[in-house]
Amino acid sequence: MALQWRSWLANEGGRHILLLFWLSLNVWLFWKTFLLYYRGPHYYYLHQMLG
Template sequence: MALSCRSWLANEGGKHLFLFFWLSLNVWFFWKTFLLYYQGLQYYYLHQMLG
């Protein structure tokens, strides 16, 4: 059992760690964007960009 866990960690662990990091980053960006939108700041930034 321990050997199979080590084997899985060596072969698949990095992929799962990368996937977890990637999904966490996407969730964080989603919430950041959602909160900006919810607070109404998107129109302020859009108005600044477009003039």
């Protein structure tokens, strides 16, 4: 079992960890931007513009 874990970590673990980091960074940036526009006056302008 430990050998399989080490093999996975050596071969594909880095990719999965990097992908997880990249996805969580994108989700964090999306929420940060969404809350910035939702709370500020920009949201109302975008809402009127987009309908």
